[in-house]
Amino acid sequence: MTGRTWSLWNREFDSPVILASGTAGFGFELMDMGYLDGVAAVISKATTLRPRKGNPPPRIVETRFGLLNSVGLANPGVEEVVTRILPEASALPVPLIVNVAGETEQEFASVVEMLEKSPVPFGYEINVSCPNVSEGGVAFGASPSTVERVSRLVGQTSSRPFSVKLTPNEGSITESALAAQEGGAGAVTVCNTFLGMTVDWRTGMIPLERKVGGYSSPALLPLTVARVHITCQAVDIPVLASGGVSRPEDVLELLAAGASMVQVGTWLMRRPGSGAELRDGVLELLEDVSP
Amino acid sequence: MTGRTWSLWNREFDSPVILASGTAGFGFELMDMGYLDGVAAVISKATTLRPRKGNPPPRIVETRFGLLNSVGLANPGVEEVVTRILPEASALPVPLIVNVAGETEQEFASVVEMLEKSPVPFGYEINVSCPNVSEGGVAFGASPSTVERVSRLVGQTSSRPFSVKLTPNEGSITESALAAQEGGAGAVTVCNTFLGMTVDWRTGMIPLERKVGGYSSPALLPLTVARVHITCQAVDIPVLASGGVSRPEDVLELLAAGASMVQVGTWLMRRPGSGAELRDGVLELLEDVSP
Amino acid sequence: MTRDRETLVLEREELSPGIFSLTLSAGEDFLREAGPGRFVQVEVSPGPFPLVRRPFTVNRTDAGSFRIVFEVKGRGTDELSHLTEGARLRVLGPLGSGYRLLPGRWLLIGGGMGAAGFPCLADRIDCGLVLLGASSASRLLEVGGFSSMCATEDGSRGARGLVTDLLDRVRWDDFSNVALCGPVAMMKAVAGRLPDAILEVTQVSAEARMGCGWGACEGCSIPASGGGYLKCCSDGPVVPATSIDWDLWEGV
Amino acid sequence: MTRDRETLVLEREELSPGIFSLTLSAGEDFLREAGPGRFVQVEVSPGPFPLVRRPFTVNRTDAGSFRIVFEVKGRGTDELSHLTEGARLRVLGPLGSGYRLLPGRWLLIGGGMGAAGFPCLADRIDCGLVLLGASSASRLLEVGGFSSMCATEDGSRGARGLVTDLLDRVRWDDFSNVALCGPVAMMKAVAGRLPDAILEVTQVSAEARMGCGWGACEGCSIPASGGGYLKCCSDGPVVPATSIDWDLWEGV
Numbered sequence A, B: 001m002t003g004r005t006w007s008l009w010n011r012e013f014d015s016p017v018i019l020a021s022g023t024a025g026f027g028f029e030l031m032d033m034g035y036l037d038g039v040a041a042v043i044s045k046a047t048t049l050r051p052r053k054g055n056p057p058p059r060i061v062e063t064r065f066g067l068l069n070s071v072g073l074a075n076p077g078v079e080e081v082v083t084r085i086l087p088e089a090s091a092l093p094v095p096l097i098v099n100v101a102g103e104t105e106q107e108f109a110s111v112v113e114m115l116e117k118s119p120v121p122f123g124y125e126i127n128v129s130c131p132n133v134s135e136g137g138v139a140f141g142a143s144p145s146t147v148e149r150v151s152r153l154v155g156q157t158s159s160r161p162f163s164v165k166l167t168p169n170e171g172s173i174t175e176s177a178l179a180a181q182e183g184g185a186g187a188v189t190v191c192n193t194f195l196g197m198t199v200d201w202r203t204g205m206i207p208l209e210r211k212v213g214g215y216s217s218p219a220l221l222p223l224t225v226a227r228v229h230i231t232c233q234a235v236d237i238p239v240l241a242s243g244g245v246s247r248p249e250d251v252l253e254l255l256a257a258g259a260s261m262v263q264v265g266t267w268l269m270r271r272p273g274s275g276a277e278l279r280d281g282v283l284e285l286l287e288d289v290s291p
Numbered sequence C, D: 001m002t003r004d005r006e007t008l009v010l011e012r013e014e015l016s017p018g019i020f021s022l023t024l025s026a027g028e029d030f031l032r033e034a035g036p037g038r039f040v041q042v043e044v045s046p047g048p049f050p051l052v053r054r055p056f057t058v059n060r061t062d063a064g065s066f067r068i069v070f071e072v073k074g075r076g077t078d079e080l081s082h083l084t085e086g087a088r089l090r091v092l093g094p095l096g097s098g099y100r101l102l103p104g105r106w107l108l109i110g111g112g113m114g115a116a117g118f119p120c121l122a123d124r125i126d127c128g129l130v131l132l133g134a135s136s137a138s139r140l141l142e143v144g145g146f147s148s149m150c151a152t153e154d155g156s157r158g159a160r161g162l163v164t165d166l167l168d169r170v171r172w173d174d175f176s177n178v179a180l181c182g183p184v185a186m187m188k189a190v191a192g193r194l195p196d197a198i199l200e201v202t203q204v205s206a207e208a209r210m211g212c213g214w215g216a217c218e219g220c221s222i223p224a225s226g227g228g229y230l231k232c233c234s235d236g237p238v239v240p241a242t243s244i245d246w247d248l249w250e251g252v
């Protein structure tokens, strides 16, 4: 193994792999299975001001070459997160970034304000791009002025760095990234899932209650590579890549496109040992190139 | 075979399959090979005011699960199209829709004005969404006011119906669709390719000269299904689906999502006989359901 | 311990048309924890598609191996059915919480593949009676060695009809525990006809479309009686019948 | 006629490590038109990925069959190399415009797999001399029965060096036609050293990454000497050397 490191927010990591929000819980299950090796940081499931039940089932529908999800930010609410979950999370062997969602601009700041009471979070990921909610989702994150105001509000409330997670579905990702930077974000995450849908042509039935869900697939990697590249051209803050990673080569490609760190989501659901699998693969490939 | 038909612009077709712009030329090669059976209409390669050489090679780069293209609207210019190509195209056994691109709002209308001199086109597809050009491409098509003005200009110039081909890469597809409808479009095409990129992590080399290209893949079908569905909710004009079709089931799914007709592009390059293959498959599946 | 392991296909059997069993190699640590009602997440293909794993109940454990039994439903189960002896298969497990092995006499009610977990269970409890339903005789899963009654829709074995039709013949006082597993529609029908006191002691092995299978993605929700949702994969798959909101639950 | 046909793999041979030939069934209509320099688009996998076909020159035609010869470069050629006799393979062709079979003596210059189309050609012309280059002897493609010289980079056969090194030995006056095919870098080097009068009578079999292969997608562009681009698949693959802008052409 080389002594290679990757860094984010003044911290060095011996892996570029971050676990994406919504696919790793708060990291406890992976810790219990011994699968946090190779993981630089865990990003939690979205946390909102009030508890959210989430969307009715089915929430996961697999298509021929990808996955539709419509979880709808199911979470116990920030109070429960601060009082019950984060204290336990101090046992995690890796930093925890808390993913934050809200229905109004102010709500993002309110959630962060509560989270500030806990010593545990390493930083935040501000999710202005959830495809599976009516308020605070795609259209919200597509407005640069909204993104800038949310970033500013969060920045004023937070002592910690934060990344703004952008949507590829509406607006302009570079304009939103610039707005986040302008508002004081310490990074942007590029990006959330793409709107997707499936319908059974025989019956006309659309399995997801909200019809449209978030689509993820290894086949979307080139879409993420492009968006990471153009975002890196536009902003100076770190870009965290998210979307389509399933192999060490994919991690390296996103890093080559300019990402500072790389998230893995859907593939983690398939391979809970992704942290070590990807980190080891990355180091091996790098060693092959410059031994 | 059933007597099932699909219709567009007051014309009935015994197939829902249209050949997508840029993947069928003007239809001559397919005619020569005998592969226009099952094809409802051919959409031509983009036509611009002046001849365009197109982008330097490579223009086609295959990734693990899809194709990047950066053709850049290579075409001989509208004059050549009107004087040399369209007269020959009157021999095509199927209607020809001419895809039109431009660098300014006025240019779209100028191209259409020239095309009006030919009796051949069945209609036009106004391409405000090419990912592979600097002017008149993605950012252009992302602005509803631009889309509306272009539609109005084209409508004033044209005696024929036209579809506006939208971009999934920026802005809001429903707002653009509404703007096209407001401007007098007779349909919208949902949608053009997604921005994509690949980079060789070993060398840092990005194969496409313009770095980012248009990405297409059968794995993107759910993205098209979603965009067709939400567009159909928003507008009253026909929606022509484009993106991800490789099987008869895909055609039926897009029709179930609300599309009036369905285009096939990348898969046509793989299977020049797609017209009959998809049409026959669709009819067979429909027969299975309601014999 | 729950781990992602590469197993070896030791045996493959086609039990009846479209129903297969795979016997997979397993170590002591797996087998010790693979109690009744727990499940595994199987990587059905070496390539990336199908993208997520498929859940299967542990049907039986033996020295050095365990077995899953499944019906071909779609892509994933089709791929699995083509594996041959000696093939390698990635299996994550054991997962979920299984049956609480309470004392007292048990009644097992299974529909179709729902009975796949019963052999494992029946051996570890005081199993009084097994009720089984399926579309036809060939789709009934055996739970050998125990008193049983069955119903088939085509009448090819046991009573002609549904497993619910067998409920009238049950002397409820004989049982202090019930295990219920099958298609959601069948479980709803059964639950609707169980005496209240019996519903209280019924453990349901639930089904949901799964993402991860290990509690992280919130994908496998089942409407809970108290409002909100249970996670099938970690609150369950085996949950008290009373914890489910039977009206809202529509199945997979 | 150019059609998309299902062929049968009649024979598969590993000519040398990583270089394979496939003999594929073909009908009269195909064989009649599959002249020297024309190519086929092969569907390398029954599934959708790799997404587009791969182009291969017709290496030889026989009664009821034709042959392609290829080197494993990536995913597509790897898949092809694993086909076995009896497999079915979808092949579109014959495509493109081949060599103009002009009278007069020919010189053939081939690098690596570039020589794959020469056997087909040499039989139909007055072939005076064949110059071949490759990295080593095992990678030289035979063009049997004709006078030839070769160069290998490791010196394992013929002269040690590049095919360009052989050019000095050519008596240009002997030839009225040249066929040139190989990696773009090799062809650029050769073209740069051909006497002007010879360049005028040189036909180049060009390479480009292809989309459709049948002229529709504008994907296979090669810089043209007059400005703009040639389409490799339909203007070519065989084009006059003078029609290419050699400075701009960088290869695939």
Ligand SMILES: Cc1cc2nc3c(=O)[nH]c(=O)nc-3n(C[C@H](O)[C@H](O)[C@H](O)COP(=O)(O)OP(=O)(O)OC[C@H]3O[C@@H](n4cnc5c(N)ncnc54)[C@H](O)[C@@H]3O)c2cc1C
Binding pocket: A062, C039, C050, C054, C055, C056, C057, C058, C068, C069, C070, C071, C072, C073, C074, C075, C076, C077, C078, C113, C116, C117, C206, C207, C208, C209, C210, C232, C237, C252
């Ligand atoms: C905890 C648990 C244990 C299970 N144990 C068994 C078992 O022992 N034997 C057995 O035969 N089956 C079992 N199932 C069901 C089995 O997982 C599904 O039949 C299988 O995932 C279908 O995969 P597929 O790719 O073949 O079908 P797909 O092509 O994915 O889908 C075909 C159809 O199967 C159904 N389906 C899809 N995913 C699931 C899912 N996760 N759960 C239930 N139904 C689904 C849907 O109705 C779908 O339309 C279990 C399910 C769960 C949740």
Ligand SMILES: Cc1cc2nc3c(=O)[nH]c(=O)nc-3n(C[C@H](O)[C@H](O)[C@H](O)COP(=O)(O)OP(=O)(O)OC[C@H]3O[C@@H](n4cnc5c(N)ncnc54)[C@H](O)[C@@H]3O)c2cc1C
Binding pocket: B062, D039, D050, D054, D055, D056, D057, D058, D068, D069, D070, D071, D072, D073, D074, D075, D076, D077, D078, D113, D116, D117, D206, D207, D208, D209, D210, D232, D237, D252
């Ligand atoms: C008209 C024509 C005729 C050809 N005839 C032969 C032949 O007879 N025998 C033979 O071995 N090869 C021939 N080639 C080259 C052959 O098509 C490629 O080697 C093949 O497509 C690579 O496919 P792959 O999936 O294995 O490689 P990929 O994984 O797609 O790519 C691997 C590398 O191969 C190169 N490559 C990719 N696509 C092409 C392409 N279309 N043309 C050239 N290089 C490419 C690139 O450098 C790429 O990095 C011909 C090419 C053309 C255009």
Ligand SMILES: Cc1cc2nc3c(=O)[nH]c(=O)nc-3n(C[C@H](O)[C@H](O)[C@H](O)COP(=O)(O)O)c2cc1C
Binding pocket: A020, A021, A022, A023, A045, A046, A067, A069, A071, A073, A099, A127, A130, A165, A191, A192, A193, A214, A216, A217, A218, A242, A243, A244, A245, A263, A264, A265, A266, A267, C211, C217, C219
């Ligand atoms: C089941 C599921 C749940 C998700 N939940 C969240 C979430 O709560 N917050 C968020 O910001 N992103 C969420 N995402 C998006 C992922 O974090 C990630 O950005 C996306 O899936 C693309 O990456 P991938 O291709 O690696 O999965 C979710 C994705 C999935 C598949």
Ligand SMILES: Cc1cc2nc3c(=O)[nH]c(=O)nc-3n(C[C@H](O)[C@H](O)[C@H](O)COP(=O)(O)O)c2cc1C
Binding pocket: B020, B021, B022, B023, B045, B046, B067, B069, B071, B073, B099, B127, B130, B165, B191, B192, B193, B214, B216, B217, B218, B242, B243, B244, B245, B263, B264, B265, B266, B267, D211, D217, D219
């Ligand atoms: C090689 C190539 C060239 C294309 N050229 C054009 C074009 O000139 N004009 C246009 O509107 N769309 C063009 N497109 C987009 C297609 O028409 C189609 O909308 C897109 O590829 C998605 O459909 P598909 O998945 O069926 O390929 C091109 C696509 C490809 C792959």
Ligand code: FES
Binding pocket: C209, C210, C211, C212, C213, C214, C215, C216, C217, C218, C219, C220, C231, C232, C233, C234
């Ligand atoms: S399947 Fe992921 S939480 Fe249950």
Ligand code: FES
Binding pocket: D209, D210, D211, D212, D213, D214, D215, D216, D217, D218, D219, D220, D231, D232, D233, D234
């Ligand atoms: S490969 Fe499509 S035009 Fe040549």
